[in-house]
Amino acid sequence: MFDPSTWDAPLALVVSALFVIVMLRANATYWLGRGIAAGARRTRLVRLMESRHYATGERWLNRWGAPAVSVSFLTVGIQTMVNLAAGATRMPLRRYLPAVTVGCIMWAFLYGTVGMIGFRAIGLLWARSPWWVLALALVVAAVAFAIVRKRDVARPEAVEPAAH
Incomplete structure (x- = not known):
């Protein structure tokens, strides 16, 4: 790795x-x-x-x-x-x-x-429980999705129209 x-x-x-x-x-x-x-x-x-x-x-x-x-x-x-x-x-x-x-x-x-501190922190958390790392990843993904979604709703011109 x-x-x-x-x-x-x-x-x-x-x-x-x-x-x-x-x-x-x-x-x-x-x-x-x-x-x-x-x-x-x-x-x-x-x-x-x-x-x-x-x-x-x-x-x-x-x-x-x-x-x-x-x-x-x-x-x-x-x-x-x-x-x-x-x-x-x-x-x-x-x-x-x-x-x-x-x-x-x-x-x-x-x-x-x-960045190495982050690698080590994730490694230590993984050693305790991989489920915590997966839960943290899901939370980060959900927050990122919410931010992007909110930005797209606030700027409708940024959203491409659906193809017909």
Whole structure:
């Protein structure tokens, strides 16, 4: 299982490994966006660019530019779409690379420290009772669903009409 909290390594090595992993993933997403912009819009990949998360990522880029890339690494669910939008809009590498590097450093430190506490807490709870972990997951899923549902009801234009 991929659990960095079980790695027998100093924190600097764990954070460095996480940095490399997220840097590779973020740049792969950027280049996927470049590929989509270069012609993949005629394939099934176009669905990514029609998603609500992609639209949010593109709005962030249009509003804040390169700093949106860095800040996106402090979110869940938006960072991939911001990187994809950065590639699709052909953000110059001289702006993208520094921004993604800062974001990856923040992400690696966040997950290498606070994130590991979360891994350990879930592991300890699982050792006591897997049912508690499952119950907690259901509560988190229910809250997330309620938040998304409430947001969709508050903004009816965000809900797509049913196909007839």
